[in-house]
């Protein structure tokens with residue numbers, strides 16, 4: 001499925017305008033969120049449990065639609081795209097990593113990573129070859145034939161990261177990627193995210209860990225479905241250009 005070019009020639013990677021998400025029963029998970037993420041950023045999303053962080057990440061990643069407001073990914077207004085175009089946009093631009101890895105049990109690391117290319121229309125042989133390359137990037141070339149139950153938590157998360165990056169997405173969305181890991185494995189995963197960012201991938205990481213949040217160039221703080229602060233360790237221009 002091909003996409004027509006976006007209206008804006010160098011758009012932000014993601015743009016949320018007045019994005020709100022409500023559920024029946026008066027739950028307001030997001031209350032009018034405005035956020036622009038530029039190419040090359042590495043940002044932390046922090047805030048109390050239930051404050052809307054995962055909801056926002058899912059909306060940014062087009063896994064979920066806002067009740068009102070606009071979401072643009074790579075310049076495309078998500079609400080204007082058909083389901084097949086949305087799948088094409090997601091396959092080409094976005095990778096996801098979750099706290100609980102979400103690997104397929106009984107499938108080895110190579111096949112789990114190769115699945116990251118299922119919707120990109122790549123033939124099986126090439127999917128597997130590219131999966132091996134992605135596993136090498138996360139330092140797991142020697143674990144390709146291992147199934148998830150034969151891997152440590154940190155290794156599982158590195159396989160999940162390889163699956164997210166095998167399609168070379170511009171944007172990686174990670175929902176508490178270190179939440180289920182010990183400190184040492186978490187540090188390896190964060191190091192990997194820094195390397196990916198240095199090579200050009202834009203990354204949003206939800207974290208409960210203040211140490212991790214403080215180590216990232218930008219921090220977006222949530223409370224009750226709203227952004228209450230947005231701070232940079234370096235200027236936005238420098239941060240965006242990394």
Ligand SMILES: Nc1ncnc2c1ncn2[C@@H]1O[C@H](COP(=O)(O)OP(=O)(O)OP(=O)(O)O)[C@@H](O)[C@H]1O
Pocket residue numbers: 023024027028029047048049050051052053054055056
């Ligand atoms: N499908 C749903 N139906 C109804 N309410 C929902 C649904 N999904 C999320 N919520 C509510 O929306 C609010 C925000 O949830 P969200 O998962 O975004 O929080 P979070 O900041 O990621 O929390 P945590 O740190 O615990 O993961 C919560 O009050 C939650 O109960």
Ligand SMILES: [Mg+2]
Pocket residue numbers: 053054055175
């Ligand atoms: Mg969450």
